[in-house]
Amino acid sequence: MREPILTVKGIHKDYHIKTGLTNRSVGRITAVDKVDLEIYPNETLGLVGESGCGKSTLARLLLMLERPDYGRVMFDGYELRPDMDKIAIRHVRRGMQVIFQDPFGSLSPRKKVISIIEEPLIVHAVASRKEIRKRALELLGLVGLPLDVANRYPHEFSGGQRQRIGIARALALEPRLLICDEPVSSLDVSIQAQVLNLLVGLQQKLKLSYLFISHDISVVNYVSDRIAVMYMGKIVELGPTDTIINTPMHPYTRCLLASIPRVGQREKRINCTSKKDYLAYSGTGCSYLPRCDMAMDICSQSRPRLEEKEDGHLVACHAY
Amino acid sequence: MLMQLPNAQIKTDDVILHIENLRTYFFTRERIVRALDGVNISLKRSVTTGIVGESGCGKTMLALSIMRLVPRPGRIVGGHIWFEGKDIVGLDEESMREIRGAEISMIFQEPMTSLNPVFTIGEQVAETIALHQRELRGSRSFALQKAIEVLAMVGIPQPEKRIKDYPHQLSGGMRQRVMIGMALACKPKLMIADEPTTALDVTSQAQILELMEGLKDEINTSIILVTHDLGVVAETCQDVSVMYMGKVVESSKVDTLFSNPLHPYTIGLMRSRPVLGKTAKSYRLKPIPGTVPTFRDVPKGCPFHDRCEVAMSICSEKEPPATLLEGSHMVRCWRHV
Numbered sequence: 001m002r003e004p005i006l007t008v009k010g011i012h013k014d015y016h017i018k019t020g021l022t023n024r025s026v027g028r029i030t031a032v033d034k035v036d037l038e039i040y041p042n043e044t045l046g047l048v049g050e051s052g053c054g055k056s057t058l059a060r061l062l063l064m065l066e067r068p069d070y071g072r073v074m075f076d077g078y079e080l081r082p083d084m085d086k087i088a089i090r091h092v093r094r095g096m097q098v099i100f101q102d103p104f105g106s107l108s109p110r111k112k113v114i115s116i117i118e119e120p121l122i123v124h125a126v127a128s129r130k131e132i133r134k135r136a137l138e139l140l141g142l143v144g145l146p147l148d149v150a151n152r153y154p155h156e157f158s159g160g161q162r163q164r165i166g167i168a169r170a171l172a173l174e175p176r177l178l179i180c181d182e183p184v185s186s187l188d189v190s191i192q193a194q195v196l197n198l199l200v201g202l203q204q205k206l207k208l209s210y211l212f213i214s215h216d217i218s219v220v221n222y223v224s225d226r227i228a229v230m231y232m233g234k235i236v237e238l239g240p241t242d243t244i245i246n247t248p249m250h251p252y253t254r255c256l257l258a259s260i261p262r263v264g265q266r267e268k269r270i271n272c273t274s275k276k277d278y279l280a281y282s283g284t285g286c287s288y289l290p291r292c293d294m295a296m297d298i299c300s301q302s303r304p305r306l307e308e309k310e311d312g313h314l315v316a317c318h319a320y
Numbered sequence: 321m322l323m324q325l326p327n328a329q330i331k332t333d334d335v336i337l338h339i340e341n342l343r344t345y346f347f348t349r350e351r352i353v354r355a356l357d358g359v360n361i362s363l364k365r366s367v368t369t370g371i372v373g374e375s376g377c378g379k380t381m382l383a384l385s386i387m388r389l390v391p392r393p394g395r396i397v398g399g400h401i402w403f404e405g406k407d408i409v410g411l412d413e414e415s416m417r418e419i420r421g422a423e424i425s426m427i428f429q430e431p432m433t434s435l436n437p438v439f440t441i442g443e444q445v446a447e448t449i450a451l452h453q454r455e456l457r458g459s460r461s462f463a464l465q466k467a468i469e470v471l472a473m474v475g476i477p478q479p480e481k482r483i484k485d486y487p488h489q490l491s492g493g494m495r496q497r498v499m500i501g502m503a504l505a506c507k508p509k510l511m512i513a514d515e516p517t518t519a520l521d522v523t524s525q526a527q528i529l530e531l532m533e534g535l536k537d538e539i540n541t542s543i544i545l546v547t548h549d550l551g552v553v554a555e556t557c558q559d560v561s562v563m564y565m566g567k568v569v570e571s572s573k574v575d576t577l578f579s580n581p582l583h584p585y586t587i588g589l590m591r592s593r594p595v596l597g598k599t600a601k602s603y604r605l606k607p608i609p610g611t612v613p614t615f616r617d618v619p620k621g622c623p624f625h626d627r628c629e630v631a632m633s634i635c636s637e638k639e640p641p642a643t644l645l646e647g648s649h650m651v652r653c654w655r656h657v
Contacts, residue, residue, distance in 0.1 A: 050523065193605040200604075257596070
């Protein structure tokens with residue numbers, strides 16, 4: 001059995017709804033609900049779910065950009081805990097980097113491309129200035145940008161090129177794990193394909209692991225070895241890509257798959273209502289219950305746990 | 321069987337909108353940007369027509385031109401938009417206002433910014449109705465009653481309570497339903513939907529598309545669906561036009577386009593899209609090389625030639641003409657002349 005590069009154990013985050021002058025807490029929303037995850041070396045784990053299901057929060061918790069309420073993250077032999085100080089976290093975080101969705105908001109408009117890519121190298125003081133410059137230029141080549149862009153500013157680039165700059169910056173410290181939070185969602189289809197192929201190529205070349213977050217199952221399906229489906233802060237199904245796509249078990253996964261518009265399938269339609277109408281649901285039962293088309297009595301009484309039903313295929317549903 | 325695209329005005333009864341050589345230019349200090357450069361499209365009655373293309377191809381400008389809402393410094397500089405046999409390009413603002421909303425209506429991509437945050441949705445829907453149905457002016461309660469009917473029609477639960485809600489209290493899907501309700505309140509003959517589901521989750525998207533489909537039949541409206549997603553087109557449209565750099569490069573029946581795409585750009589778009597069930601282990605996406613050129617440096621000849629893998633020498637010299645093939649399949653490519 002291979003050792004996972006990243007292990008997440010029972011990570012949890014509540015947000016409090018505050019009101020009034022005294023910031024009194026009047027309620028809470030569980031954004032990430034005791035999630036367990038493992039990512040293996042050179043593997044891509046895809047994470048899908050609708051907006052607001054907690055995908056991005058989970059990514060931020062793994063990186064300790066946001067401190068979880070409780071839970072542990074083991075990365076590459078180190079442990080990250082919510083109560084650790086910033087310096088210690090920064091040291092571990094060198095090995096896991098992140099690419100964000102918005103290639104416009106995540107690059108400083110006042111810095112030249114070369115300084116953006118050099119910044120992590122300077123922060124972590126990995127080498128002399130001269131070597132850092134050399135390394136930054138190498139990175140530009142690695143992500144398929146011409147060297148003469150080095151002295152230009154982010155606003156001069158298109159969305160796809162900006163995303164390449166973001167990828168170069170993330171790769172600067174030679175991370176072992178890259179967290180990609182909706183990296184292609186804001187790009188046009190033709191550019192999206194270019195960036196996806198770049199990420200797949202880099203993974204093979206640099207033996208990277210990816211946590212690939214997206215709301216688009218077709219995209220996740222393309223890049224992932226395994227897929228985790230998230231619903232209201234919980235992983236509801238997890239398994240090898242082919243299994244999830246071809247023989248999904250959880251009614252939510254089936255609903256997501258059936259909702260994708262595609263060529264030549266005009267007829268079929270599972271009617272599964274939108275999640276937001278049910279955000280308020282807070283019973284003791286399964287959180288998917290209000291939308292579920294195969295609900296049973298037990299579903300309103302106890303919350304199903306994520307359990308292994310077949311080899312490597314985990315589902316949180318009472319029906320199995 | 322080859323023939324030139326007919327330039328003469330088409331006045332058959334089943335055509336609701338016929339766009340002929342439409343040109344919308346933007347006049348900036350440095351240059352003239354040709355956002356629409358000779359667009360020809362014919363829309364049949366009660367049919368959903370898809371307009372596909374990537375950002376900057378002019379698809380939104382086409383929608384705004386039909387509404388005669390092109391923002392400055394842009395304006396329609398030539399061509400005709402025949403709506404019900406009447407050219408609305410030359411129409412004065414007063415008469416255009418009669419058509420807008422009542423006969424042609426539009427829904428926008430962002431349901432949050434298109435609704436006014438300081439009025440309840442009931443007031444906003446009622447306003448639309450009262451504006452266009454004169455007999456309802458001055459009768460607030462009756463217009464509100466109508467608004468409830470409209471919200472019920474677009475599937476909003478408990479509409480009599482929801483009319484008192486403000487836009488921020490509704491989810492994205494619900495807001496888009498309100499927008500559709502406003503657009504269809506006056507039973508227009510044509511509805512233009514500009515990326516109506518792009519900001520929504522797949523599950524909400526499926527519902528909205530289904531809703532539009534159902535209402536189209538009920539009200540007997542023609543729909544122009546502007547989108548970047550070929551999957552959406554395949555599922556909801558009967559006709560489709562693919563746009564690139566302000567021009568329609570290919571148009572046909574949806575089934576024809578997917579079974580026999582001809583323009584290299586259309587083929588490129590289809591190959592760029594990940595297919596469910598195929599992973600990077602077994603195949604690679606084939607992206608279109610390069611990026612969409614900016615309007616600053618429009619390529620000479622065919623606007624697609626520098627990204628095209630099957631370009632010939634003529635492609636960089638002369639622009640390909642529109643060629644009409646069998647089954648009203650139009651393509652602008654030297655390979656198919």
